[in-house]
Amino acid sequence: MIQYVIRRFLQMIPILIGVTLLIFLLFTFFGEDPARVALGSHATPEKIAALRAKWGLEKPLVVQYLQFWREILTADFGRSFVSGERLSDMFKEGALVSLSVTLPPFVMGTVLNLCVAMLVAWYRGSFFDRFMSVIFTACMSVSYLVYILLLQYVLAYKFDLFEINGFIPGVKGLAFLFLPWLILMTVQFGPDVRLYRSILLEETKADYVRTARAKGLSEKKVMFKHVLKNAMIPVMTYTVVEVPFLVMGSFVLERYFSIPGIGDLLVSSVNTGDFPVIKGVTVMIAVAYSVFNLITDVLYAAVDPRVKLS
Amino acid sequence: MIRIRRSRGFGLWVFLMFFACVHSWFSACSCSSHGGLDGKTKVLRKVLVSKGKSLDPHRQFDEPSAEIVVLLYDSLFTTHYLKRPIEFIPNLAAAMPVFSDSGKTMTIRLRDDVRFQDGDCFANGKGRPFVANDVVYSFTRFADPFVNSNSYSLIEGLVVGLDDVRKAMTVKGDGQYKYEDFPVDGLKAIDEHTIQVKLTRATMVPLQVMAKSVMSIVPRECIDKYGEDFQFHPLGTGAFKLKYTNRLGDAWLVKNQNYHLTYPTEGAPGDAEKGLLVDAGKKLPLVDEIYAPVIEESQPAVLKFLRGYFDWIGLDADAFQRMAQKTGEGQFLVKDEYKDQISIYAAMDSSSFWLAFNIQNPIIGKNVLLRRAIGMAVDRQGYIDNVINGRGIVLDTVVPMTIASNHKDIGFTWYARNVEQAKKLMAEAGYPDGRGLPEFKYVSPSGGAVQRAFEFHRRTLAQIGVRIVLDTMPYSSYLKKIDGGDFDITTSGWGADYPDPENFTSLLTTYARSQGQNYGAWSNKRYDQLSDLTKVTPPGDERNKMFREMAEIIKDDVPVVPLFGVIRVGVYPKNWVRNFKRDLESGRDALHIDIDVKRQKEGFSL
Numbered sequence: 031m032i033q034y035v036i037r038r039f040l041q042m043i044p045i046l047i048g049v050t051l052l053i054f055l056l057f058t059f060f061g062e063d064p065a066r067v068a069l070g071s072h073a074t075p076e077k078i079a080a081l082r083a084k085w086g087l088e089k090p091l092v093v094q095y096l097q098f099w100r101e102i103l104t105a106d107f108g109r110s111f112v113s114g115e116r117l118s119d120m121f122k123e124g125a126l127v128s129l130s131v132t133l134p135p136f137v138m139g140t141v142l143n144l145c146v147a148m149l150v151a152w153y154r155g156s157f158f159d160r161f162m163s164v165i166f167t168a169c170m171s172v173s174y175l176v177y178i179l180l181l182q183y184v185l186a187y188k189f190d191l192f193e194i195n196g197f198i199p200g201v202k203g204l205a206f207l208f209l210p211w212l213i214l215m216t217v218q219f220g221p222d223v224r225l226y227r228s229i230l231l232e233e234t235k236a237d238y239v240r241t242a243r244a245k246g247l248s249e250k251k252v253m254f255k256h257v258l259k260n261a262m263i264p265v266m267t268y269t270v271v272e273v274p275f276l277v278m279g280s281f282v283l284e285r286y287f288s289i290p291g292i293g294d295l296l297v298s299s300v301n302t303g304d305f306p307v308i309k310g311v312t313v314m315i316a317v318a319y320s321v322f323n324l325i326t327d328v329l330y331a332a333v334d335p336r337v338k339l340s
Numbered sequence: 341m342i343r344i345r346r347s348r349g350f351g352l353w354v355f356l357m358f359f360a361c362v363h364s365w366f367s368a369c370s371c372s373s374h375g376g377l378d379g380k381t382k383v384l385r386k387v388l389v390s391k392g393k394s395l396d397p398h399r400q401f402d403e404p405s406a407e408i409v410v411l412l413y414d415s416l417f418t419t420h421y422l423k424r425p426i427e428f429i430p431n432l433a434a435a436m437p438v439f440s441d442s443g444k445t446m447t448i449r450l451r452d453d454v455r456f457q458d459g460d461c462f463a464n465g466k467g468r469p470f471v472a473n474d475v476v477y478s479f480t481r482f483a484d485p486f487v488n489s490n491s492y493s494l495i496e497g498l499v500v501g502l503d504d505v506r507k508a509m510t511v512k513g514d515g516q517y518k519y520e521d522f523p524v525d526g527l528k529a530i531d532e533h534t535i536q537v538k539l540t541r542a543t544m545v546p547l548q549v550m551a552k553s554v555m556s557i558v559p560r561e562c563i564d565k566y567g568e569d570f571q572f573h574p575l576g577t578g579a580f581k582l583k584y585t586n587r588l589g590d591a592w593l594v595k596n597q598n599y600h601l602t603y604p605t606e607g608a609p610g611d612a613e614k615g616l617l618v619d620a621g622k623k624l625p626l627v628d629e630i631y632a633p634v635i636e637e638s639q640p641a642v643l644k645f646l647r648g649y650f651d652w653i654g655l656d657a658d659a660f661q662r663m664a665q666k667t668g669e670g671q672f673l674v675k676d677e678y679k680d681q682i683s684i685y686a687a688m689d690s691s692s693f694w695l696a697f698n699i700q701n702p703i704i705g706k707n708v709l710l711r712r713a714i715g716m717a718v719d720r721q722g723y724i725d726n727v728i729n730g731r732g733i734v735l736d737t738v739v740p741m742t743i744a745s746n747h748k749d750i751g752f753t754w755y756a757r758n759v760e761q762a763k764k765l766m767a768e769a770g771y772p773d774g775r776g777l778p779e780f781k782y783v784s785p786s787g788g789a790v791q792r793a794f795e796f797h798r799r800t801l802a803q804i805g806v807r808i809v810l811d812t813m814p815y816s817s818y819l820k821k822i823d824g825g826d827f828d829i830t831t832s833g834w835g836a837d838y839p840d841p842e843n844f845t846s847l848l849t850t851y852a853r854s855q856g857q858n859y860g861a862w863s864n865k866r867y868d869q870l871s872d873l874t875k876v877t878p879p880g881d882e883r884n885k886m887f888r889e890m891a892e893i894i895k896d897d898v899p900v901v902p903l904f905g906v907i908r909v910g911v912y913p914k915n916w917v918r919n920f921k922r923d924l925e926s927g928r929d930a931l932h933i934d935i936d937v938k939r940q941k942e943g944f945s946l
Contacts, residue, residue, distance in 0.1 A: 061816075062816035062817055063820070066816075066820070066823065067815065067816040068489070068490075069490065069856075074855045075854070080485050080489065080510060081489045083513070084485075084489070084515075109568070113391075114396075114399065114571060115572075120587060123586075123587055124587060179639060182639065182640060182643070183639070183643065186643070187643040187646075187647065194640050194643045194644050194647065194649075195635060195640035195641075195643075195644060196633065197588070199586075285636055285637055286637050286639070286640060287640070288588060288590075288633060288634060288635050288636070288640070289588075290586055290587040290588035294588075295587075301815060301816060302815075302816065303816045
């Protein structure tokens with residue numbers, strides 16, 4: 031197992047080299063000039079050149095790329111071109127904020143959606159199953175933005191059940207998070223339940239289920255002891271690889287609720303050509319994605335004794 | 341068994357992570373997200389529509405930053421809160437400057453009763469008195485290329501020796517130097533409270549720029565202590581001090597108890613009747629605190645305002661539609677359901693928008709009759725009414741109506757909209773009803789009302805047979821396209837750097853092409869000559885004649901079609917906000933507004 035983990039970590043190095051090279055080349059050759067964007071209407075060739083020199087964009091490409099790697103290895107991505115803030119501070123604060131918005135509904139939603147999916151799978155083919163299928167499809171058809179606008183207006187403003195908008199760090203701010211959590215869980219509901227239901231139904235058709243039933247096990251035991259455990263493998267794959275993206279937050283949600291997370295930061299950085307931020311966030315995603323893929327593989331072995339890590 | 345234990349461990353890990361996230365935000369802030377009211381403290385709660393780039397005055401040059409910077413810092417001059425048109429008054433200066441006979445030397449007497457606010461960059465944490473050397477230091481820092489890459493052009497070429505110093509700093513190239521090693525010939529502290537500025541030519545522009553937030557006075561000790569991080573520890577002589585901010589840009593400010601300015605004792609005609617002089621002579625600021633969160637989307641801002649959480653919000657197109665209506669040119673009312681409790685304001689802004697043609701384009705750039713036809717067909721009033729809910733005013737030149745020598749002052753009018761006449765011009769141009777004319781690319785940055793604006797232009801231009809297609813993209817890509825001349829038509833605009841018409845008319849000169857401002861790359865020798873002359877001619881009839889001739893050249897050659905100036909509309913509670921008069925020039929409204937805390941706590945009964 032340890033050997034496997036070490037090997038996987040080593041395999042991450044070429045992946046990271048590929049990712050960094052790709053980002054670097056894309057931004058250098060195809061991206062906009064960040065100095066031009068920062069200067070906007072007041073840009074002159076001289077000013078652009080001076081700002082590029084200040085930001086180290088005039089150095090040879092190899093030097094710039096090596097500098098990028100130094101930043102990765104020291105986990106110090108310098109400062110934002112636009113705001114001058116230290117990226118380490120921005121990421122640390124932003125990631126925690128984004129996680130506080132996305133992680134609780136993700137955990138609660140996954141558990142809840144799995145329960146609902148089991149219930150629907152239990153009553154497969156019934157009116158309840160068909161009715162719920164209509165509900166999932168309807169939930170999936172509504173745009174994320176509509177949920178935000180509607181629930182913010184109806185639940186927060188009209189019925190005064192939640193705070194309309196805002197964010198306060200710490201426990202005091204929980205009241206401001208309830209509505210974003212509810213929205214995220216609502217958005218997650220349709221696609222998740224539909225997927226989990228399919229996975230569970232697929233498992234119920236397996237040979238071992240027929241054997242279990244033939245042995246005279248109750249339907250409850252079949253579902254909870256056998257089907258659920260085996261269904262956990264694809265469910266786990268689906269959920270664990272989502273975790274790195276939780277750190278990225280949700281751009282639209284963060285914008286409508288004025289939440290200082292990473293989502294809003296990343297999108298505004300793309301618009302302003304803030305290369306250090308984009309570099310940092312992309313590397314973070316690549317590393318997190320690789321690590322969580324590894325975690326998924328390790329968990330496979332934990333959940334399914336048939337899986338051997340070698 | 342083992343598997344079950346691992347599963348529980350994972351659950352526990354997730355559970356702990358969740359609570360760690362909730363509990364472990366760094367600085368616990370005691371402020372509520374609505375600007376908590378205790379019924380005693382006067383808190384003004386306003387909305388910022390986006391995060392500013394920096395709270396360091398010399399590094400910022402964007403409106404959201406300036407909105408907070410003007411409350412934290414002072415410049416030598418400012419503008420009168422109540423009087424219109426704009427009138428400059430002293431701020432850190434004790435009086436308006438005295439100009440030498442040649443008009444090339446400004447002597448400015450400074451106030452001797454101003455101190456920097458207390459902060460840990462000063463010995464014992466006690467703010468020291470403001471002196472003339474602070475002005476020399478701040479103006480030199482304003483010229484530092486490693487600090488200011490945005491706004492130096494405002495004063496470029498105007499102060500003797502300042503450009504040389506900037507160049508010398510650029511050559512030094514590392515930003516690691518002392519300003520004492522770069523003395524500016526035209527900048528001298530005569531004594532502790534007098535400063536002399538030598539100009540390269542007689543002009544009022546430096547005075548106007550010295551009133552802007554980008555030329556605020558900063559304390560050297562704090563820059564030395566914090567370096568680049570000074571923007572996160574802002575400290576000046578301003579009316580407020582920063583108590584809290586976050587990555588989103590929310591700001592919480594507290595009053596400077598020793599602030600030097602007082603409420604004006606005179607106003608514009610009618611101000612006294614409106615109760616705007618009740619607080620005349622009182623020490624500023626009138627409120628104790630300002631709570632200004634960033635809310636980028638209009639729905640939550642409006643809903644929170646209607647809930648009574650804000651004392652002032654600006655209205656964008658969506659919010660305007662929900663809350664207000666236009667009753668006449670530049671006149672607006674709140675909808676009936678709000679009229680008893682909410683007041684509306686409308687203030688013309690010093691910005692201007694126009695359609696620009698790419699003069700390098702072999703068809704539209706080379707065919708003046710075609711451009712004239714378009715100039716005659718564009719429905720400018722229709723655009724204002726349909727695209728921006730009437731929140732604008734038609735401009736016949738590129739100069740906004742808030743600035744002297746606008747089209748009314750110089751007696752100039754643009755082509756009246758006339759589709760039939762435009763069609764005739766199309767035929768003369770060689771494209772009767774648009775036959776043989778290719779589609780033109782209307783390039784625009786994405787966001788806002790771009791689609792609506794494009795659809796409007798598409799419909800009106802189709803009436804004369806001109807077809808346009810929309811090419812929209814992020815702002816960064818838009819700039820690249822414009823720089824590369826990869827467009828046929830675009831909408832361009834400008835916000836005044838300083839209130840002088842030359843700041844707008846010079847945008848269409850040949851020189852402005854190299855400055856990245858004359859998007860269409862139009863060039864006209866006579867226009868350039870006149871532009872140079874307007875820079876050295878004092879305001880008056882002679883100068884107005886020059887502006888009129890420039891406007892005629894534009895009308896004749898149509899490199900651009902002037903569109904509109906923006907009217908900013910917003911709302912505030914009638915019952916508890918006093919002294920409200922939108923001051924877009926200085927942005928220091930918050931110093932003058934007063935709050936009735938008892939009524940504020942009661943809120944609306946909508």
